[in-house]
Amino acid sequence: MKRKRFLQLVKILAITMIALLLVACRNEEETSTKEGNSGDTLNVVSSFSILSDMIENIGGEYVNVHNLVPIGTAPHEYEPLPEDIKVASDADLLFYNGLNLEGGENGWFFKLVKSVGKSEDNIVEASEGVEPLYLADEEGNQEVNPHAFVSPKVGIQMTENILEALIEQMPEKAEYFEQSAADYLKQLQEIDEEYTEGINSIPEENRIFMASEQAFQYMTKEYGLKEGYIWAIDTDENGSPDQIRQTIEFVKQNQPKVLFIESNVDRRPMETISSETGVAIYEQSVLSDEIGKPGEVGDSYIKYLKYNLDVILNGLSE
Numbered sequence: 001m002k003r004k005r006f007l008q009l010v011k012i013l014a015i016t017m018i019a020l021l022l023v024a025c026r027n028e029e030e031t032s033t034k035e036g037n038s039g040d041t042l043n044v045v046s047s048f049s050i051l052s053d054m055i056e057n058i059g060g061e062y063v064n065v066h067n068l069v070p071i072g073t074a075p076h077e078y079e080p081l082p083e084d085i086k087v088a089s090d091a092d093l094l095f096y097n098g099l100n101l102e103g104g105e106n107g108w109f110f111k112l113v114k115s116v117g118k119s120e121d122n123i124v125e126a127s128e129g130v131e132p133l134y135l136a137d138e139e140g141n142q143e144v145n146p147h148a149f150v151s152p153k154v155g156i157q158m159t160e161n162i163l164e165a166l167i168e169q170m171p172e173k174a175e176y177f178e179q180s181a182a183d184y185l186k187q188l189q190e191i192d193e194e195y196t197e198g199i200n201s202i203p204e205e206n207r208i209f210m211a212s213e214q215a216f217q218y219m220t221k222e223y224g225l226k227e228g229y230i231w232a233i234d235t236d237e238n239g240s241p242d243q244i245r246q247t248i249e250f251v252k253q254n255q256p257k258v259l260f261i262e263s264n265v266d267r268r269p270m271e272t273i274s275s276e277t278g279v280a281i282y283e284q285s286v287l288s289d290e291i292g293k294p295g296e297v298g299d300s301y302i303k304y305l306k307y308n309l310d311v312i313l314n315g316l317s318e
């Protein structure tokens, strides 16, 4: 009896040891594959959330994206953190929107690029080739409107630019990048059609889009909405008495059905416009410079475009 128990114990011990050994081997295998992959991954820095999301979708498992301007902060001015500088020095590619979104050649993005010693070969302008539209400032000067990505048509162009840059940097994965870009483009083309059809379905007299910043120009012009705004681009002067007076005038003349408000602006100037004109602020905010926080509405570029269209259609349709 005793001997039998002893043998049983040995058997159990042997099985346990084999199991442990197997687990150990598997772990080792996992770590080594992981190490192998990191050599095959592009380290990418991107200036703001919309662009970062697009790169992640097109680059998939072969890109590691570090986003600079956090959600909740306008991308026109930014002070890179020590972590950003560290990641940027090791990056294979640095993407920016361009069209002066990041303050142009003297803005924060190019300062970062210079400070980490990166060259032209490492940087990619995502909006390259996009026909710029201009903002008129109070002195009548023309300034490029950076918010081109609000239009799905521009998103299509940006996707093509991102694809080209990734293939150039990692030609051996060209087929993979082409496939994911094709899937992504298909979605954007569908959304482009939805914008055309949706906005055409709004009664003509209601096709007036009024928000705080003139950030929707590329979309309103493309799909046939008349754009109203309080200020042309975010500055310290947002909602000045002059801007308020002119906007009240615009609202009284054009009688928009509702006033839209962006998720990341001071609500007070629009509240003044609303109380002075009797036109209500629409309950759902629109998204302009950024996608939604993870888990919230519009938390990817595709969802951002769909969400904005929904809000516009809900707000302006009868």
Ligand SMILES: [Zn+2]
Binding pocket: 074, 075, 076, 147, 213, 215, 234, 288, 289
């Ligand atoms: Zn802006």
